[in-house]
Amino acid sequence: MDIFLHLSIEDAINVFFNNLVQRFGDYFQxxxxxxxxxxxxxxxxxxxxxxxILILAVVGWLAWVGSKRLSMSVVLVGLLYLIGCFGLWDKLLQTLAIMLVSTTLAVMLGLPLGILMSRSLWLRSGVSPVLDMMQTLPTFVYMIPVLMLFGLGKVPAIIATVIYALPPLVRLTDLGIRQVPEDIVEAGKSFGCTQTQLLLKIQLPLARPSIMAGINQSVMMALGMIVIASMIGARGLGEDVLAGINNLDIGRGLQAGLAIVILAIVIDRISQAFGKGRRHRAVMAKKQKRVALA
Known part of the structure; x- marks a missing residue:
């Protein structure tokens, strides 16, 4: 005996997206x-x-500015150089371009949304379930409507990547601003700071480690989408991984996978270095100096 009611949202969803494509398909394209x-x-x-050589120099300079450690700069530049030795430099640049666009869009959307959530309890209550769904929903599920609206290519891959990478940035921006000590906020208000001045000069600077951690997590999640995005025409390093899977070419797939790991390490170390702030670097420099003198 079947005790379940027969319910389905399949037809309603299909009708909705079919109407959306018919009415606004030209705008999406x-x-x-x-x-x-x-x-x-x-x-x-x-x-x-x-x-x-210039790209390698810029990466080395960013690593040094962020960490003040020459050894880290040399190691990260050496790892990127290794990708070029694999013959994957052009595909690395394709992947990096997608990463830059995706991360920029995620920051443009996630940072303001996180700020608004930190100031509004009802907005946080409404957006949090949506963020939960975005993080738990399998990527192939929301890739279907993206493909239907935008077709194959790099643009739908960017949109799917932004959807996947957005939640940690929003959450950590909201968390970082809400964790700014109340006494500091009250001190700013007592000195006559406007809400904008309070945000730009007190809350965002103090929340920077949390915000940078959110950006770091977004970038890592975006890198995790590279192989999946290659299935819809994103190309780049993920294309070689996908080709290795399809052709059972273990060497090609692992080599491209190693290149993705190297890119993730480089971005992760640089973003973490900038997220720690000047005070942390100053403390670490003093400790290293004491060790050297001892």
Whole structure:
């Protein structure tokens, strides 16, 4: 005996998206063409037109500015150089372009949303379940409507990556601002700070470690989408991993996977170094100096 009611939302969802494509399909395609022509392709061309030695130098400089450790800069530059030795430099730049666009969009959306959530309890209550769904829903599920609306290519891959990578940045921005000590906030108000001044000069600077951790997590999650995104035409390093899976070419797949891991390590170390702040670096420098003198 069947005790279950026969319910289905399948037809309603299909009708909704079919109507959406029929009415606004041209706008979605226009948006896709705009992002591809004016944002993604110029970034890719700029990266590919930049000498590899200059990109390596910039990465080394960023690592040194963030950590003040020459050893870290040398190691990270050496790891990126290894990707070039694998013959994957061009695909690395394709992946990096997608990462730059995806991370920029995630920051543009996630940072303001996290700030608004920190100031509004009802907004936090309404957005938190949506963020939970975005984090737990399998990526292939929300990739289906993205493909239906935008077609195959790099733009739907970017949109799917942003959806997947957005929640940690929103949550950690909200958390970082709410954890700013109340006495500091009250001191700012007593000195006549406006809400904007309070946000820009007190809350955001003190919440920077948490915000940078959110950006770091977003970047790591975006990198995790690279292989999946290659299935819908994103190309880059994920394309070689996918080709290795399809052709049972273990060497090719592992080599491209190692390149993705290296890129993740480089981005992770640099973003963490900037997230720790000047005070942490000053303390570490004093400790190292004491050890050296001892």
């Amino acid at each position: 226009g948006f896709s063409a705009f992002v591809l022509k004016w944002i993604l392709v110029p970034i890719e061309l700029a990266l590919k037109g930049t000498p590899a």
